[in-house]
Amino acid sequence: MSRFTKELRVIPKTAWVVGWFAYLCFTVPLFIFVTPTDRELGKWPRWGQALLIYGIFLFVVAVVALIGYVYGDAKRRQMRYVMWTLLAIFIPNAIGMILYFILRDPLPKPCPGCGHVEKARFPFCPRCGTLLQPTCPKCDKLVEPTWANCAYCGQQLPEPATRAAQNPSVAT
Ligand SMILES: [Zn+2]
Ligand SMILES: [Zn+2]
Incomplete structure (x- = not known):
């Protein structure tokens, strides 16, 4: 567990801020304005709608944190971190990220x-x-x-x- 928390510290604070900001930008308007008017979801109890919307979009935070990890990790490994961050963002289906974890250099x-x-x-x-x-x-x-x-x-x-x-x- 200590190793995990140590690795979490590699993620820059900016990534957390961006991740949670994007999360709130998606979830709050969806929950307040969209779900009550949806033909199917509108019939759900309010807590059910909340669970669905606020649960599903947690992946946004996770994805941004992962990109932040690639940035921080590539930097401490003295790799080309800007290039790897861009690859992680722009290659679809997380292939850029998978490539990064396969090809990354050992920790100096x-x-x-x-x-x-x-x-x-x-x-x-x-x-x-x-x-x-x-x-x-x-x-x-x-x-x-x-x-x-x-x-x-x-x-x-x-x-x-x-x-x-x-x-x-x-x-x-
Ligand atoms: Zn030998
Ligand atoms: Zn020396």
Whole structure:
């Protein structure tokens, strides 16, 4: 749940404001002026009309929030966020959004040495040379800190503390 609320914070406040504003622009006039005069819906009790109108149009808020998420998320991933936001809005049937979630780059992590955020995953920080990502001593591919064996060549990996020292070939 904490991860979910953390992700929610990626959505800019503007997206919530726009979403709820659009929601009220749809629902309030519909509920006050249109539904009572509708041949079918007019026969419904007032609370039933309210439930239908105010329920159905919640999707407007959800869609705008999702577009806001694409904007905020692409920005923090250092992707072309304006392009992705426009694709998410204008490609119909949410295909732009689906494409975004398939193609998005991994989240860049700030360098623990200097705080510089590099888009691509490198073994060392290009600015200060801090080891960012351990690599396999045999095949030099990037390995995850939790791995006991290299997933590419099967090499048994040393403990994280010694991994950097045993790995001088990558520095050059
Ligand atoms: Zn650095
Ligand atoms: Zn390897």
